[in-house]
Every structure is written in structure tokens, then in C-alpha cells.
Amino acid sequence: MKTAKIAEIFETFQGEGIYLGERQVFVRFFGCATGCVFCDTPLSDYREYDALELKDKIAKYQDYHSLCLTGGEPLAQADFIKEFLDGFADLGVKVYLETNGILTDALAKLIDRVDYIAMDFKLPSSTKRGAFWKEHEEFLKIALSKEVFVKIVVARQTTDEDISKSIEIIQRNDAGIPVVLQPNWFEADAGLIEKMEFLRERFKTSGILNVKILPQAHKLVGIK
Numbered sequence: 001m002k003t004a005k006i007a008e009i010f011e012t013f014q015g016e017g018i019y020l021g022e023r024q025v026f027v028r029f030f031g032c033a034t035g036c037v038f039c040d041t042p043l044s045d046y047r048e049y050d051a052l053e054l055k056d057k058i059a060k061y062q063d064y065h066s067l068c069l070t071g072g073e074p075l076a077q078a079d080f081i082k083e084f085l086d087g088f089a090d091l092g093v094k095v096y097l098e099t100n101g102i103l104t105d106a107l108a109k110l111i112d113r114v115d116y117i118a119m120d121f122k123l124p125s126s127t128k129r130g131a132f133w134k135e136h137e138e139f140l141k142i143a144l145s146k147e148v149f150v151k152i153v154v155a156r157q158t159t160d161e162d163i164s165k166s167i168e169i170i171q172r173n174d175a176g177i178p179v180v181l182q183p184n185w186f187e188a189d190a191g192l193i194e195k196m197e198f199l200r201e202r203f204k205t206s207g208i209l210n211v212k213i214l215p216q217a218h219k220l221v222g223i224k
């Protein structure tokens, strides 16, 4: 039986994106190779679980919107997740995947087992890492068979060029996809929000109308 490295398991409300406020059970997978400069989940410890142990662990939770697979990067452990999610649909548990939107082959392995996808576009001017435009577009094409929205972290250094590339990918695939612009928590101030208002208008004038500016609400109220 496969095992996975899990950093934590807990229940709280979703603090980001278009499902903000929904009660979820979070399974935080350990590890991510992307190394975004604004990463707010540097993980230092984990426990190994097999699929049965993890199912037992979350069985105590009741009456929640969905099971949130987060990280780190959950898709880095896709083979385990595919095994773990076997039978979940029969239990009526919805599965919500939070992902950096890069590991296309991993998503393809388990797309039929997830219901919602919160997909990041990692802008190189925001992350200070490499570009993933090709990966994001291929990933989005697969994710579109489910309920997907795109989340973009905006920093002071985010460039117009990166926003233009994001707009082009969304236009080529489905201009109706919800888009969430999220301020970099470490830089959020009135100046950044003003910049984001300008960027939101760029999406709207490009025909992408369902675009919101949403900060991380869980941090505003000081919970996980």
C-alpha cells in the first residue's frame, strides 16, 4: 500500500477563493519544489499515512462542504491520492484540490476523483521563480472538466507582461472561468490594492468578467 507525507489534518473554513467561508476538512501534504518567494506554508515536519489510516483519521469529521487537499503541493503525491480517493464519491464526500497548477500528468491521473479545483497561475514576477505558462495552459485544459477557478497572487513586482500572458491563456480556453486576484500577504497595503484594481480592469476589458480581489480571510481573523 502506498504512503504519503502529511504535514497536518484539521477542520476550519476555507479562507481563500470563491468558496470562501465553506467548512472544510484540510489534509495538508508535505513538500513542494516550486519555492515561491511569498510561500506562507513552509513545512518542516510530517507523518506518513497509508490510505486506510488517513481515511480513518478523517472519518470523525461530519457535515462539511468538502475535503480540501492542500500543501505544499498535493499533486506531488498523486499516486497516493488516487488510491486514497477510491470510493470517496460513494460516500458523498466532495473533493477540493488546491494546487500550483503545474503538474499536468499528475492531475490527469486523478481528475475523475476531484470535484473542485483551485488552480494557481504562478507569475514569475510574483514568485521570483521560473515561468510555467505552458504547464498552466495544459493543466487548465484538463481542469476545465471540473469546477475550476484560477487564483493569482499579486505582488508589488507583478508585471503587466505576466498579467497579459495570464489573460491570453484564460481567453484561449474559457473566458468565463472565475479569477481571484489575491494580494501577497506580506506586501498587502493600500498601494497594492490600488494596483490590483487596475489589473482587475485589464481582465474585465479583455472579456474576463468574473474576476475578484480577495485577500486571505483566515489570516485577517488570525486562524489557520
Ligand code: SF4
Pocket: 032, 033, 034, 035, 036, 038, 039, 040, 041, 071, 072, 073, 100
Ligand atoms: S507552490 Fe504553493 S506551496 Fe509551493 S512554494 Fe509556492 S506557495 Fe509554497
